[in-house]
Amino acid sequence: MWRITGGGARWFRQGGGMPSTSLAPLSGRYLSFTEREESTVLKAQGCGVREIARRVGRSASTISREVRRNAATRGGLLEYRATTAQWHADRRAKRPKVAKLAGNDTLREYVQDRLAGRVTAPDGTAVPGPEVGWIGRRHGRRQDRRWARSWSPEQIANRLRVDFPDDGSMRISHEAIYQALYVQGRGALRRELTACLRTGRALRVPRARTRGRGKQFLTPEILISQRPAEVADRAVPGHWEGDLILGLGSSAIGTLVERTTRFTMLLHLPRMHGHGDQARVHNGPALAGHGAEAVRDAIAASIVTLPQQLRRSLTWDQGAELAQHAQLRIDTGLQVFFCDPHSPWQRGTNENTNGLLRQYFPKGTDLSKHSADNLTAVAAALNSRPRKTLDWRTPAEALDELLSNPSTAGGVATTP
Secondary structure, eight states: OOOOOHHHHHHHHHTTTSOSSOSSOSSTTSOOHHHHHHHHHHHHTTOOHHHHHHHHTSOHHHHHHHHHHSOBOTTSSOBOOHHHHHHHHHHHHOOOOOOHHHHOHHHHHHHHHHHHOOEEOTTSOEEOOOOOOOOSSOOOTTOOOOOOOOOOHHHHHHHHHHHOTTOTTSOOOHHHHHHHHHSTTSOSSOGGGGGGSSSOOSSOOOHHHHHTTSOTTOOGGGBGGGSOGGGTTOOSSOEEEEEEEEOGGGOEEEEEEETTTOOEEEEEOOOOTTTTTSOOOTTOOOTTSOSHHHHHHHHHHHHTTSOGGGOSEEEEOSOGGGTTHHHHHHHHOOEEEEOOTTOGGGGHHHHHHHHHHTTTSOTTSOGGGSOHHHHHHHHHHHHTSOBGGGTTBOHHHHHHHHHHOHHHHTTOOOOO
16 A cells, blocks of 8 residues: 655645646646656756757757756755756646635635535524534544535536526536635635535545456456346256345355245354454455355355256355455356446345345344354245245245256256
8 A cells, every 4th residue: 555755745635635737738838747857867967958958859948948947946056857847837837816716705605505504404403413523534434424414516516507597606616616625725615624525535536546446356257247148037047146144243144045946055154263352464364254265165165065057157246255256166166247336136036035034133233153053044944934936835845846857957947
């Protein structure tokens, strides 16, 4: 994890987490940072102004003026350095224009009220909400947050056209609001009002950084769109859906549900030695018991007890607990497919079963206290319930019928 320290950290925060300048020039008439770097190297090699100008492709007067105006003078000498020259050029290029919110009190009050105004009851009385102080960084997990009207900058910018259709002065872009919040020196809005945004971030996150946060273990050929069509109609048995149900203290139980028969298997995921007694090691094993290796081994141990024709595919969400799906396929021959992000309906059978299991394993309880035998008993109880979708047969009966049906060996089963 990279870290910015010293003056760089101060500049980074003043810029709201975003680069304040671009290394690319605004226009071809201005020297770029690359040209300034090249000029620095050539000057250090003893080249004169005209030689530097020829190699850089600029006029000699441009290079002469650049070296004279943007040199570093702190040491008492005119020493030309690219970084210092770029800083001088950026400082001179700043526009003296006053920020729109700083020069329009009515607009600023409107934006600030929609962003940070008090939440009110139906009778108009203010509801203060929790007392939360500004700490200069994003709120922590599972902690109270400041209550406010919390309109997004986009909502504010577009609502202005509705509330003031004929007043051109009451216009502002959502980006200008973000800059007023995050970039110090833009004026008008205090930095602590970022706590009223949905994310609550104290610093902005560039889009380019978020694009690289995808799941590295996912590739296009294992997404649900590539799953065989036979899985959808439930005519062929052996296609499973899986997930974890979580409890107190990061305890978990794995669930596997067969799509055709609704037969359920529960995975025992005990905590590893040292959980709660020692600090977690970075990139070390998941001591809570539901890391990638533990889940892989638990699925493999359960699924290999079934005949080969009942081990066709497994559909999972995009949780990192199944990051070792490739090894799971090698060990069991089970094809693994992943749902689209935030699409639980693509594993509807499993989600429904998880809801039934919550009768035995309520939310907020410690699931690690249940032994493997307890999970087997609960799975047996669930598999012995008659189901409407199975014409009131039980999942266990439907599975027994498939196993005793000779056509199942060939990979085809009749639809219940």
